[in-house]
Amino acid sequence: MAAASKVLTYDEWLKMPEVEGVEEVVDGEVHILPPASWEHAVVVKRLERQLEKRVDEESVYVMASSLGVVVSHNPLRSRVPDIAMFRTENVVAQDGYVHSPPELAVEVLSPGNMRQEQTRKLRDYELLGVPEVWIVSPEGRTIEIMQLTDGKLVTTSIVNGGELRPKLFPEAAVEVDRIWPD
16 A cells, blocks of 8 residues: 655745755655756756856856746645756745746756656746746757747747757857757
């Protein structure tokens, strides 16, 4: 017989000790994510470097896999994008977490990603009002660009090469062919 997991409140979650690794909370249940594969980590690092070197670090934060973004307090939901970009003046931080949407969220797919979980994460980004999401597929070597339109994230294009610029950070050009592991 499986043990029932405890559904946490926001205040209970804040009192929990920090854990090693990536932790997301979905409907009050803590989900510890497995470590990233080598390929996943390389793609995240290469994307992060390209985005960081083309923006002013005083006015834009580029955060990779280390930042909890609170989606809602009740039910408690918190997500950790692989990469999140914020204009510094738009960041609302409280209790050690961000309570404002990133202007760009990037999710790098792993072979174990389940479509249902990815769909739930995209719904959370819609709820937050994230204006742009990139879904990066190392296996397919593609990036799906999604834009928030009338409260829904809609695919606007899928690219497999060339230069890609976030809508709200046009100075941060990414050379798509340079993010894939050799």
